[in-house]
Amino acid sequence: MTGIDDWLRARGGVAHSSALHDAGFSTHRIAGAVAAGSVVRVRRSWLTVPEADxxxxxxxxxxxxxxxxxxxxxxxxxxxxxxxxxxxxxxxxxxxxxxxxxxxxxxxxxxxxxxxxxxxxxxxxxxxxxxxxxxxxxxxxxxxxxxxxxxxxxxxxxxxxxxxxxxxxxxxxGSLSDSGVETAFAALMRSSGIAMRQQVWIDGHPLDGLIGARLAVQLDGFAHHQGRDRRRDLRADARLVLRGYTVLRFDYQQVLFDAGYVRETVLLAIAQGLHRAR
Incomplete structure:
Protein backbone atom coordinates (compact mmCIF):
# COMPACT_ATOMS: atom_id res chain seq x y z
CA MET A 1 0.00 0.00 0.00
CA THR A 2 1.19 3.54 -0.75
CA GLY A 3 2.87 5.26 2.17
CA ILE A 4 0.99 8.06 3.86
CA ASP A 5 3.69 10.58 2.96
CA ASP A 6 3.56 9.63 -0.73
CA TRP A 7 -0.23 9.78 -0.64
CA LEU A 8 -0.03 13.28 0.83
CA ARG A 9 2.55 14.46 -1.72
CA ALA A 10 0.29 13.34 -4.56
CA ARG A 11 -2.42 15.60 -3.11
CA GLY A 12 -0.47 18.76 -2.53
CA GLY A 13 1.24 17.77 0.70
CA VAL A 14 -1.66 18.33 3.10
CA ALA A 15 -4.87 16.55 4.07
CA HIS A 16 -7.40 16.27 6.84
CA SER A 17 -7.23 13.06 8.88
CA SER A 18 -10.74 12.15 7.75
CA ALA A 19 -9.50 12.03 4.14
CA LEU A 20 -6.72 9.67 5.21
CA HIS A 21 -9.23 7.42 6.95
CA ASP A 22 -11.44 7.46 3.85
CA ALA A 23 -8.39 6.39 1.82
CA GLY A 24 -7.95 3.34 4.05
CA PHE A 25 -5.25 4.53 6.43
CA SER A 26 -5.92 3.46 10.01
CA THR A 27 -5.50 5.66 13.06
CA HIS A 28 -2.69 3.39 14.18
CA ARG A 29 -0.84 3.72 10.89
CA ILE A 30 -1.24 7.51 10.87
CA ALA A 31 0.12 7.69 14.42
CA GLY A 32 3.07 5.53 13.39
CA ALA A 33 3.88 7.81 10.44
CA VAL A 34 3.76 10.84 12.74
CA ALA A 35 6.02 9.13 15.29
CA ALA A 36 8.48 8.20 12.54
CA GLY A 37 8.60 11.78 11.30
CA SER A 38 7.48 10.98 7.75
CA VAL A 39 4.27 12.92 8.43
CA VAL A 40 3.73 16.05 10.53
CA ARG A 41 0.54 16.64 12.47
CA VAL A 42 -0.71 20.22 12.25
CA ARG A 43 -3.40 21.20 14.72
CA ARG A 44 -5.30 18.10 15.72
CA SER A 45 -6.70 16.80 12.46
CA TRP A 46 -4.48 18.12 9.66
CA LEU A 47 -1.37 16.35 8.43
CA THR A 48 1.40 17.44 6.07
CA VAL A 49 4.66 16.09 4.74
CA PRO A 50 7.78 17.53 6.44
CA GLU A 51 8.84 19.50 3.35
CA ALA A 52 5.41 21.08 2.84
CA ASP A 53 5.39 24.72 1.83
CA GLY A 174 -16.22 38.65 -22.17
CA SER A 175 -14.77 41.82 -23.75
CA LEU A 176 -11.07 41.06 -23.41
CA SER A 177 -10.64 40.13 -27.07
CA ASP A 178 -9.35 42.71 -29.51
CA SER A 179 -12.78 42.99 -31.11
CA GLY A 180 -14.44 43.63 -27.75
CA VAL A 181 -12.03 46.43 -26.92
CA GLU A 182 -12.49 47.96 -30.36
CA THR A 183 -16.25 47.92 -29.89
CA ALA A 184 -15.94 49.63 -26.50
CA PHE A 185 -13.59 52.27 -27.91
CA ALA A 186 -15.83 53.00 -30.89
CA ALA A 187 -18.80 53.41 -28.53
CA LEU A 188 -16.76 55.81 -26.38
CA MET A 189 -15.89 57.93 -29.41
CA ARG A 190 -19.52 58.04 -30.59
CA SER A 191 -20.75 59.08 -27.15
CA SER A 192 -18.09 61.84 -27.15
CA GLY A 193 -19.18 63.15 -30.55
CA ILE A 194 -15.90 62.15 -32.20
CA ALA A 195 -16.09 60.85 -35.75
CA MET A 196 -13.79 57.88 -36.34
CA ARG A 197 -13.26 55.39 -39.12
CA GLN A 198 -12.43 51.82 -38.09
CA GLN A 199 -10.07 49.31 -39.70
CA VAL A 200 -8.46 51.75 -42.11
CA TRP A 201 -5.57 50.32 -44.12
CA ILE A 202 -2.45 52.47 -44.43
CA ASP A 203 0.86 51.28 -45.87
CA GLY A 204 -0.55 47.78 -46.13
CA HIS A 205 -1.41 47.59 -42.44
CA PRO A 206 -4.74 48.06 -40.63
CA LEU A 207 -5.40 50.83 -38.13
CA ASP A 208 -7.93 50.17 -35.41
CA GLY A 209 -9.17 53.73 -35.80
CA LEU A 210 -8.47 56.92 -37.74
CA ILE A 211 -9.75 60.28 -36.53
CA GLY A 212 -9.66 62.98 -39.14
CA ALA A 213 -6.84 62.64 -41.61
CA ARG A 214 -3.84 62.04 -39.34
CA LEU A 215 -4.77 60.85 -35.82
CA ALA A 216 -4.22 57.09 -35.72
CA VAL A 217 -5.50 54.92 -32.87
CA GLN A 218 -4.18 51.45 -32.06
CA LEU A 219 -5.77 49.25 -29.39
CA ASP A 220 -4.00 46.47 -27.54
CA GLY A 221 -6.53 43.86 -26.51
CA PHE A 222 -6.35 40.50 -24.80
CA ALA A 223 -4.49 38.92 -27.72
CA HIS A 224 -1.70 41.46 -27.27
CA HIS A 225 -1.33 40.50 -23.63
CA GLN A 226 -1.06 36.87 -24.72
CA GLY A 227 2.22 37.51 -26.52
CA ARG A 228 1.75 39.53 -29.69
CA ASP A 229 5.12 40.78 -30.90
CA ARG A 230 5.68 44.17 -29.26
CA ARG A 231 8.49 44.99 -31.66
CA ARG A 232 6.07 44.59 -34.54
CA ASP A 233 3.78 47.18 -32.94
CA LEU A 234 6.66 49.62 -32.50
CA ARG A 235 7.69 49.20 -36.15
CA ALA A 236 4.11 49.83 -37.26
CA ASP A 237 3.89 52.96 -35.09
CA ALA A 238 7.21 54.23 -36.49
CA ARG A 239 6.01 53.74 -40.08
CA LEU A 240 2.92 55.81 -39.33
CA VAL A 241 4.90 58.61 -37.66
CA LEU A 242 7.25 58.81 -40.64
CA ARG A 243 4.19 59.24 -42.85
CA GLY A 244 2.96 62.18 -40.82
CA TYR A 245 0.51 60.47 -38.48
CA THR A 246 0.19 60.88 -34.73
CA VAL A 247 -0.33 57.51 -33.06
CA LEU A 248 -2.30 57.03 -29.85
CA ARG A 249 -2.09 53.52 -28.42
CA PHE A 250 -4.40 52.35 -25.62
CA ASP A 251 -4.71 48.97 -23.96
CA TYR A 252 -7.88 47.12 -23.00
CA GLN A 253 -7.56 48.06 -19.33
CA GLN A 254 -7.54 51.77 -20.15
CA VAL A 255 -10.48 51.46 -22.53
CA LEU A 256 -12.59 49.36 -20.19
CA PHE A 257 -11.66 50.87 -16.83
CA ASP A 258 -10.23 54.33 -17.49
CA ALA A 259 -12.44 55.64 -20.27
CA GLY A 260 -12.18 59.18 -18.92
CA TYR A 261 -8.43 59.21 -19.50
CA VAL A 262 -8.82 57.76 -23.00
CA ARG A 263 -11.48 60.30 -23.95
CA GLU A 264 -9.48 63.23 -22.56
CA THR A 265 -6.33 62.14 -24.40
CA VAL A 266 -8.17 61.96 -27.72
CA LEU A 267 -9.83 65.35 -27.13
CA LEU A 268 -6.49 66.99 -26.30
CA ALA A 269 -4.96 65.56 -29.47
CA ILE A 270 -7.84 66.98 -31.50
CA ALA A 271 -7.53 70.33 -29.71
CA GLN A 272 -3.91 70.45 -30.90
CA GLY A 273 -4.99 69.80 -34.46
CA LEU A 274 -3.18 66.48 -34.62
CA HIS A 275 -6.05 64.99 -36.58
CA ARG A 276 -5.65 67.42 -39.47
CA ALA A 277 -3.54 66.91 -42.56
CA ARG A 278 -0.36 68.94 -42.45
Whole structure:
Protein backbone atom coordinates (compact mmCIF):
# COMPACT_ATOMS: atom_id res chain seq x y z
CA MET A 1 0.00 0.00 0.00
CA THR A 2 1.19 3.54 -0.75
CA GLY A 3 2.87 5.26 2.17
CA ILE A 4 0.99 8.06 3.86
CA ASP A 5 3.69 10.58 2.96
CA ASP A 6 3.56 9.63 -0.73
CA TRP A 7 -0.23 9.78 -0.64
CA LEU A 8 -0.03 13.28 0.83
CA ARG A 9 2.55 14.46 -1.72
CA ALA A 10 0.29 13.34 -4.56
CA ARG A 11 -2.42 15.60 -3.11
CA GLY A 12 -0.47 18.76 -2.53
CA GLY A 13 1.24 17.77 0.70
CA VAL A 14 -1.66 18.33 3.10
CA ALA A 15 -4.87 16.55 4.07
CA HIS A 16 -7.40 16.27 6.84
CA SER A 17 -7.23 13.06 8.88
CA SER A 18 -10.74 12.15 7.75
CA ALA A 19 -9.50 12.03 4.14
CA LEU A 20 -6.72 9.67 5.21
CA HIS A 21 -9.23 7.42 6.95
CA ASP A 22 -11.44 7.46 3.85
CA ALA A 23 -8.39 6.39 1.82
CA GLY A 24 -7.95 3.34 4.05
CA PHE A 25 -5.25 4.53 6.43
CA SER A 26 -5.92 3.46 10.01
CA THR A 27 -5.50 5.66 13.06
CA HIS A 28 -2.69 3.39 14.18
CA ARG A 29 -0.84 3.72 10.89
CA ILE A 30 -1.24 7.51 10.87
CA ALA A 31 0.12 7.69 14.42
CA GLY A 32 3.07 5.53 13.39
CA ALA A 33 3.88 7.81 10.44
CA VAL A 34 3.76 10.84 12.74
CA ALA A 35 6.02 9.13 15.29
CA ALA A 36 8.48 8.20 12.54
CA GLY A 37 8.60 11.78 11.30
CA SER A 38 7.48 10.98 7.75
CA VAL A 39 4.27 12.92 8.43
CA VAL A 40 3.73 16.05 10.53
CA ARG A 41 0.54 16.64 12.47
CA VAL A 42 -0.71 20.22 12.25
CA ARG A 43 -3.40 21.20 14.72
CA ARG A 44 -5.30 18.10 15.72
CA SER A 45 -6.70 16.80 12.46
CA TRP A 46 -4.48 18.12 9.66
CA LEU A 47 -1.37 16.35 8.43
CA THR A 48 1.40 17.44 6.07
CA VAL A 49 4.66 16.09 4.74
CA PRO A 50 7.78 17.53 6.44
CA GLU A 51 8.84 19.50 3.35
CA ALA A 52 5.41 21.08 2.84
CA ASP A 53 5.39 24.72 1.83
CA UNK A 54 5.23 27.09 4.79
CA UNK A 55 2.11 28.71 3.34
CA UNK A 56 0.35 25.33 3.19
CA UNK A 57 1.26 24.67 6.82
CA UNK A 58 0.07 28.15 7.83
CA UNK A 59 -3.31 27.48 6.24
CA UNK A 60 -3.61 24.08 7.93
CA UNK A 61 -2.73 25.59 11.29
CA UNK A 62 -5.90 27.69 11.22
CA UNK A 63 -8.06 25.05 9.57
CA UNK A 64 -8.27 26.99 6.30
CA UNK A 65 -7.08 26.69 2.71
CA UNK A 66 -4.79 28.80 0.57
CA UNK A 67 -6.69 31.20 -1.63
CA UNK A 68 -6.39 34.48 -3.53
CA UNK A 69 -2.88 35.19 -4.87
CA UNK A 70 -1.31 32.39 -2.80
CA UNK A 71 -3.48 29.76 -4.49
CA UNK A 72 -3.26 31.52 -7.86
CA UNK A 73 0.54 31.38 -7.79
CA UNK A 74 0.49 27.67 -6.90
CA UNK A 75 -1.77 27.09 -9.92
CA UNK A 76 0.76 28.78 -12.18
CA UNK A 77 -1.34 31.89 -12.78
CA UNK A 78 0.23 35.32 -13.08
CA UNK A 79 0.27 37.23 -9.80
CA UNK A 80 1.70 40.69 -9.01
CA UNK A 81 4.75 39.50 -7.09
CA UNK A 82 5.07 36.94 -4.33
CA UNK A 83 2.58 37.64 -1.50
CA UNK A 84 4.24 38.76 1.72
CA UNK A 85 1.81 36.68 3.76
CA UNK A 86 -0.14 33.51 2.91
CA UNK A 87 -3.70 34.33 1.87
CA UNK A 88 -6.00 31.88 3.63
CA UNK A 89 -9.75 31.34 3.34
CA UNK A 90 -11.46 30.47 6.61
CA UNK A 91 -15.03 30.13 7.76
CA UNK A 92 -16.63 33.35 8.93
CA UNK A 93 -16.90 31.87 12.42
CA UNK A 94 -13.22 30.86 12.53
CA UNK A 95 -11.19 32.01 15.52
CA UNK A 96 -8.16 32.65 13.29
CA UNK A 97 -6.68 36.12 13.60
CA UNK A 98 -4.70 38.32 11.24
CA UNK A 99 -1.83 38.41 13.70
CA UNK A 100 -1.31 34.70 13.06
CA UNK A 101 0.95 35.82 10.19
CA UNK A 102 -1.62 35.25 7.45
CA UNK A 103 -3.97 37.34 5.32
CA UNK A 104 -7.46 36.13 6.20
CA UNK A 105 -10.36 35.87 3.74
CA UNK A 106 -13.69 35.30 5.47
CA UNK A 107 -16.13 36.21 2.68
CA UNK A 108 -18.35 33.40 1.41
CA UNK A 109 -17.06 32.39 -2.03
CA UNK A 110 -19.37 31.04 -4.77
CA UNK A 111 -18.24 27.39 -4.73
CA UNK A 112 -19.14 25.63 -1.45
CA UNK A 113 -16.37 23.35 -0.19
CA UNK A 114 -16.28 21.06 2.79
CA UNK A 115 -14.22 22.36 5.69
CA UNK A 116 -11.83 19.41 5.30
CA UNK A 117 -11.08 20.16 1.63
CA UNK A 118 -7.56 21.68 1.61
CA UNK A 119 -7.62 22.91 -1.97
CA UNK A 120 -9.45 26.03 -3.11
CA UNK A 121 -11.61 25.97 -6.23
CA UNK A 122 -10.36 28.24 -9.01
CA UNK A 123 -13.61 30.25 -8.99
CA UNK A 124 -13.14 30.91 -5.29
CA UNK A 125 -9.54 31.93 -5.95
CA UNK A 126 -10.76 34.47 -8.50
CA UNK A 127 -13.51 35.67 -6.17
CA UNK A 128 -11.01 36.50 -3.44
CA UNK A 129 -8.56 38.02 -5.93
CA UNK A 130 -11.30 40.37 -7.16
CA UNK A 131 -12.03 41.52 -3.61
CA UNK A 132 -8.42 41.73 -2.44
CA UNK A 133 -6.30 43.23 -5.22
CA UNK A 134 -6.44 46.57 -7.01
CA UNK A 135 -8.71 46.26 -10.02
CA UNK A 136 -5.90 46.29 -12.59
CA UNK A 137 -3.93 43.56 -10.84
CA UNK A 138 -7.08 41.50 -10.27
CA UNK A 139 -7.94 41.71 -13.95
CA UNK A 140 -4.45 40.51 -14.86
CA UNK A 141 -4.88 37.44 -12.64
CA UNK A 142 -8.29 36.75 -14.18
CA UNK A 143 -6.79 37.09 -17.66
CA UNK A 144 -4.16 34.55 -16.74
CA UNK A 145 -6.86 32.10 -15.67
CA UNK A 146 -8.71 32.64 -18.94
CA UNK A 147 -5.56 32.42 -21.03
CA UNK A 148 -4.42 29.15 -19.46
CA UNK A 149 -7.86 27.57 -19.76
CA UNK A 150 -8.35 27.32 -16.00
CA UNK A 151 -11.77 28.93 -16.49
CA UNK A 152 -14.11 29.82 -19.32
CA UNK A 153 -15.52 33.32 -19.87
CA UNK A 154 -19.03 31.94 -20.44
CA UNK A 155 -18.90 30.14 -17.11
CA UNK A 156 -17.72 33.28 -15.33
CA UNK A 157 -20.69 35.20 -16.70
CA UNK A 158 -23.13 32.72 -15.12
CA UNK A 159 -21.60 32.47 -11.65
CA UNK A 160 -23.51 34.08 -8.78
CA UNK A 161 -20.57 36.01 -7.40
CA UNK A 162 -22.09 37.77 -4.38
CA UNK A 163 -19.43 40.44 -4.95
CA UNK A 164 -19.80 43.60 -7.01
CA UNK A 165 -16.11 43.65 -7.92
CA UNK A 166 -16.07 40.01 -9.00
CA UNK A 167 -19.26 40.47 -11.03
CA UNK A 168 -17.70 43.49 -12.74
CA UNK A 169 -14.62 41.51 -13.74
CA UNK A 170 -16.80 38.66 -14.96
CA UNK A 171 -18.70 41.08 -17.20
CA UNK A 172 -15.47 42.55 -18.56
CA UNK A 173 -13.92 39.14 -19.21
CA GLY A 174 -16.22 38.65 -22.17
CA SER A 175 -14.77 41.82 -23.75
CA LEU A 176 -11.07 41.06 -23.41
CA SER A 177 -10.64 40.13 -27.07
CA ASP A 178 -9.35 42.71 -29.51
CA SER A 179 -12.78 42.99 -31.11
CA GLY A 180 -14.44 43.63 -27.75
CA VAL A 181 -12.03 46.43 -26.92
CA GLU A 182 -12.49 47.96 -30.36
CA THR A 183 -16.25 47.92 -29.89
CA ALA A 184 -15.94 49.63 -26.50
CA PHE A 185 -13.59 52.27 -27.91
CA ALA A 186 -15.83 53.00 -30.89
CA ALA A 187 -18.80 53.41 -28.53
CA LEU A 188 -16.76 55.81 -26.38
CA MET A 189 -15.89 57.93 -29.41
CA ARG A 190 -19.52 58.04 -30.59
CA SER A 191 -20.75 59.08 -27.15
CA SER A 192 -18.09 61.84 -27.15
CA GLY A 193 -19.18 63.15 -30.55
CA ILE A 194 -15.90 62.15 -32.20
CA ALA A 195 -16.09 60.85 -35.75
CA MET A 196 -13.79 57.88 -36.34
CA ARG A 197 -13.26 55.39 -39.12
CA GLN A 198 -12.43 51.82 -38.09
CA GLN A 199 -10.07 49.31 -39.70
CA VAL A 200 -8.46 51.75 -42.11
CA TRP A 201 -5.57 50.32 -44.12
CA ILE A 202 -2.45 52.47 -44.43
CA ASP A 203 0.86 51.28 -45.87
CA GLY A 204 -0.55 47.78 -46.13
CA HIS A 205 -1.41 47.59 -42.44
CA PRO A 206 -4.74 48.06 -40.63
CA LEU A 207 -5.40 50.83 -38.13
CA ASP A 208 -7.93 50.17 -35.41
CA GLY A 209 -9.17 53.73 -35.80
CA LEU A 210 -8.47 56.92 -37.74
CA ILE A 211 -9.75 60.28 -36.53
CA GLY A 212 -9.66 62.98 -39.14
CA ALA A 213 -6.84 62.64 -41.61
CA ARG A 214 -3.84 62.04 -39.34
CA LEU A 215 -4.77 60.85 -35.82
CA ALA A 216 -4.22 57.09 -35.72
CA VAL A 217 -5.50 54.92 -32.87
CA GLN A 218 -4.18 51.45 -32.06
CA LEU A 219 -5.77 49.25 -29.39
CA ASP A 220 -4.00 46.47 -27.54
CA GLY A 221 -6.53 43.86 -26.51
CA PHE A 222 -6.35 40.50 -24.80
CA ALA A 223 -4.49 38.92 -27.72
CA HIS A 224 -1.70 41.46 -27.27
CA HIS A 225 -1.33 40.50 -23.63
CA GLN A 226 -1.06 36.87 -24.72
CA GLY A 227 2.22 37.51 -26.52
CA ARG A 228 1.75 39.53 -29.69
CA ASP A 229 5.12 40.78 -30.90
CA ARG A 230 5.68 44.17 -29.26
CA ARG A 231 8.49 44.99 -31.66
CA ARG A 232 6.07 44.59 -34.54
CA ASP A 233 3.78 47.18 -32.94
CA LEU A 234 6.66 49.62 -32.50
CA ARG A 235 7.69 49.20 -36.15
CA ALA A 236 4.11 49.83 -37.26
CA ASP A 237 3.89 52.96 -35.09
CA ALA A 238 7.21 54.23 -36.49
CA ARG A 239 6.01 53.74 -40.08
CA LEU A 240 2.92 55.81 -39.33
CA VAL A 241 4.90 58.61 -37.66
CA LEU A 242 7.25 58.81 -40.64
CA ARG A 243 4.19 59.24 -42.85
CA GLY A 244 2.96 62.18 -40.82
CA TYR A 245 0.51 60.47 -38.48
CA THR A 246 0.19 60.88 -34.73
CA VAL A 247 -0.33 57.51 -33.06
CA LEU A 248 -2.30 57.03 -29.85
CA ARG A 249 -2.09 53.52 -28.42
CA PHE A 250 -4.40 52.35 -25.62
CA ASP A 251 -4.71 48.97 -23.96
CA TYR A 252 -7.88 47.12 -23.00
CA GLN A 253 -7.56 48.06 -19.33
CA GLN A 254 -7.54 51.77 -20.15
CA VAL A 255 -10.48 51.46 -22.53
CA LEU A 256 -12.59 49.36 -20.19
CA PHE A 257 -11.66 50.87 -16.83
CA ASP A 258 -10.23 54.33 -17.49
CA ALA A 259 -12.44 55.64 -20.27
CA GLY A 260 -12.18 59.18 -18.92
CA TYR A 261 -8.43 59.21 -19.50
CA VAL A 262 -8.82 57.76 -23.00
CA ARG A 263 -11.48 60.30 -23.95
CA GLU A 264 -9.48 63.23 -22.56
CA THR A 265 -6.33 62.14 -24.40
CA VAL A 266 -8.17 61.96 -27.72
CA LEU A 267 -9.83 65.35 -27.13
CA LEU A 268 -6.49 66.99 -26.30
CA ALA A 269 -4.96 65.56 -29.47
CA ILE A 270 -7.84 66.98 -31.50
CA ALA A 271 -7.53 70.33 -29.71
CA GLN A 272 -3.91 70.45 -30.90
CA GLY A 273 -4.99 69.80 -34.46
CA LEU A 274 -3.18 66.48 -34.62
CA HIS A 275 -6.05 64.99 -36.58
CA ARG A 276 -5.65 67.42 -39.47
CA ALA A 277 -3.54 66.91 -42.56
CA ARG A 278 -0.36 68.94 -42.45
Missing amino acids: AAVIAAAEVGGRLTCVSAAARRGLWVPGAPSLPHVAVAHSSSARADDGIRLHRARAPVPLHRTDPHEHVLNVMFHVARCLPRGDALAVWESALRTGAVDAEVLARVQWRSTRAAELAAVS
